[in-house]
Amino acid sequence: MLNTLLKKLIKASAGRSRFILAVMGLSIALLLILSAVQVEMNYNDMLNNSNNRDSVANFLVINKNVTGSGSTTLSDAEIADLKKQPFVDATGLLTPSRFKVSAQSASNRIPFYTDFFFESVPNDFIDVQSADWKWDDNSNYVPMIVPNMFLTMYNFGFAPSQGLPQLSPELVKSLAVQINISGPAGTVKYFGKVVGFSDRISSVLVPQPFMDWANAKYGSAQNEQPSRIIIKTKDPGNPALVDYLKAHGLTTDADKTRFSKIRQVVNLVISVSWVTGAVMLLFALLVFTLFIQLTIATAKEEIYLLITLGAGPKQLRRFLVKQFFPPNIFIVAVVLVIIAGLQVWLQHVLQMQNIYVSPVISPYTITTAVLVLLVLWVVNFSTIRKYVKHV
Amino acid sequence: MEVVAATTVKLTARKIGDEGVQADECFREELMTVDVNHLLKYGLPSIGFRSFTVFLYFSNMQIELRQVVPVPLKDKFMQRQSDVWNRNLVFAQGEWAKIKAPSGTGKTTLVHILYKLRHDYEGLVLWQNKDLRTIDESALAQMRQQQVSIIFQDLRLFPSLTARENIELKRVLQKPLYETEVIDAMAEQLGVGHVLNQRAGLCSYGEQQRIAIIRSLVQPFSWLIMDEPFSHLDQVNMRKAADLIAAECKKREAGFILTDLDEDDHFEYARVLNL
Structure with a gap:
């Protein structure tokens, strides 16, 4: 009852349009700020999530420069030192096969024969998700991951020049390949199958258990030290990393700046979003403050008489806060719902690109929203307090 | 004078007449619960003094003025009695006091000083032995909701609210004392029942004054301050309003301070003072 009467006396109608503008400004500001937080979180998610095929995190295969003299194997001390570096998030050894391997077609339709080699890395460093990527003693075939580049070279360079048909990835995956492993005890036949194509490591990969088993069984004792190592780093453009490699006579493959560029763009977008959002929030707060001030100034006489009649300043403040604050809660809630919706959509779109992000918004986004709400409350309350006192 | 039967009083005893002894040195205060009517009839219980003057300080609501002079009118007021x-x-x-004040003697100024609307005065105003100047804003609001009600000379209704809303506002500002039906009953009694749903700004002065009177009576109070409360009323309505005010004050055992230009016999005043 009291609130109904107070509402009649202290009308917030003055400057209604300004209020709507402030509400819109605040909504956009919040949308920008919370999106920035969410994008940042998604980005971190992608960096740290090992499930991402085309992960934004960078994997570098490192080996020594080949100079024509001196060993190119990496010693334990060198590997340990590399592991200690702050820019290295994880390391994995590339285990080379220590036996001769050749592959040939199992059918006569697409005949081929080639000598080659295997390498293996821990599964965490592999960017292909496949249920077939496993091997044990009872397996009928050896799964392999080959570089995308190989297929490209074959389809667009080799096949046309030799008058051979082009092969789709699916076709290659369905082909059975005969693998001949030559050890001291002679040559043994296995069947192999390509289960995926990778951009990350330019080598023919087999599962680590198979490699360990085959090396033990067929391998010669020499070259036990690894010569290539794969590292995971957040930023391959990091000068510290580049300097380190140079100082230790190490080199890395491929131009990996593609992801750093993406990262720069993402960072820029986040920064712009942050700054714009913060500035807009500031203006929205200013307009809110002015709106509250205007409302109180317009109802100055009524407030004065209310206080004269015994309305407590606390009663008035509580009423005014109730008038001005709930729209803010509403805005924050609506913006959070919008962000949550966008996140679900983003998750859906990225999944089609084989990039995995969480479909629910991050707790940090919600925390930021609560913080902004807190700021709004403090500004509302202190403005009301200040101007009621001035009546 | 009617007084509450048993109450806590502060007895301030000052020994007088002892040769060679300064009066202020023999000062003693006692706080005790006594039957005040008994006290008035039979005098003080013995507290060990041969002769004394007694000030009764009621520990519930009393208003005390000490050398109060409004600053802007100081020179003018110092010159006359x-x-x-x-x-x-x-x-x-519980005292019913009338202050008779011709125009220009500071009647409204006094009312505003008592109600803590202005502070430009010298001296002290004590509510319940507390300096009015030191009462903070929330205590003041509490006081205006529970202990003191007022009828302004200039009425001070919200013109945009209806008469009923004006009264209702005062009723619900604190935990309501009366049901809302009481408003209708009082309005009928004062002959303004028909304007209750009319905007206060559209009511005549006479009607507005009666609305203001009703508004002052729907809250709890131990003091009612009235500044020319009947200035816009005819004799018949004046009588009705005075009866209602007297009844409400008696119900609460409340006192009032009424200021007016002339002599009148609306109430049984315990005291009439000239401003």
Whole structure:
């Protein structure tokens, strides 16, 4: 009852349009700020999530420069030192096969024969998700991951020049390949199958258990030290990393700046979003403050008489806060719902690109929203307090 | 004078007449619960003094003025006799006091000083022995909701609210004392039942004054301050309003301070002072 009467006396109608503008400004500001937080979180998610095929995190295969003299194997001390570096998030050894391997077609339709080699890395460093990527003693075939580049070279360079048909990835995956492993005890036949194509490591990969088993069984004792190592780093453009490699006579493959560029763009977008959002929030707060001030100034006489009649300043403040604050809660809630919706959509779109992000918004986004709400409350309350006192 | 039967009083005893002894040195205060009617009839219980003057301080609501003079009118008021300005004065709880004040003697100023609307005065105003100047805003709101009600000379209704809303606002500002039906009953009694749903700004002065009177009576109070409360009323309506006010004050055992230009016999005043 009291609130109904107070509402009649202290009308917030003055400057209604300004209020709507402030509400819109605040909504956009919040949308920008919370999106920035969410994008940042998604980005971190992608960096740290090992499930991402085309992960934004960078994997570098490192080996020594080949100079024509001196060993190119990496010693334990060198590997340990590399592991200690702050820019290295994880390391994995590339285990080379220590036996001769050749592959040939199992059918006569697409005949081929080639000598080659295997390498293996821990599964965490592999960017292909496949249920077939496993091997044990009872397996009928050896799964392999080959570089995308190989297929490209074959389809667009080799096949046309030799008058051979082009092969789709699916076709290659369905082909059975005969693998001949030559050890001291002679040559043994296995069947192999390509289960995926990778951009990350330019080598023919087999599962680590198979490699360990085959090396033990067929391998010669020499070259036990690894010569290539794969590292995971957040930023391959990091000068510290580049300097380190140079100082230790190490080199890395491929131009990996593609992801750093993406990262720069993402960072820029986040920064712009942050700054714009913060500035807009500031203006929205200013307009809110002015709106509250205007409302109180317009109802100055009524407030004065209310206080004269015994309305407590606390009663008035509580009423005014109730008038001005709930729209803010509403805005924050609506913006959070919008962000949550966008996140679900983003998750859906990225999944089609084989990039995995969480479909629910991050707790940090919600925390930021609560913080902004807190700021709004403090500004509302202190403005009301200040101007009621001035009546 | 009617007083509450048993109450806690502060007895301030001052020994007088002892040769060679300064009066202020023999000062003693006692706080005790006594039957005040008994006290008035038979005098003080013995507290070990041969002779004394007694000030009764009621520990519930009393209003005390000590040498109060409004600053802007100071020179003017110092030159003439007044029962109020520049005097020590106590309005005991439940006392019905009339202050007769011709125009220009500071009647409204006094009312505003008592109600803590202005502070430009010298001297002290004590509510319940507490300096009015030191009461903070939330205590003041509490006081205006529970202990003191007022009828302004200039009425001070919200013109945009209906008469009923004006009264209702005062009723619900604190935990309501009366049901909302009481408003209708009082309005009928004062002959303004028909304007209750009319905007206060559209009511005549006479109607507005009666609305203001009703508004002051729907809250709890131990003091009612009235500044020319009947200035816009005819004799018949004046009588009705005075009866209602007297009844409400008696119900609460409340006192009032009424200021008016002339002599009147609306109430059984315990005291009439000239401003």
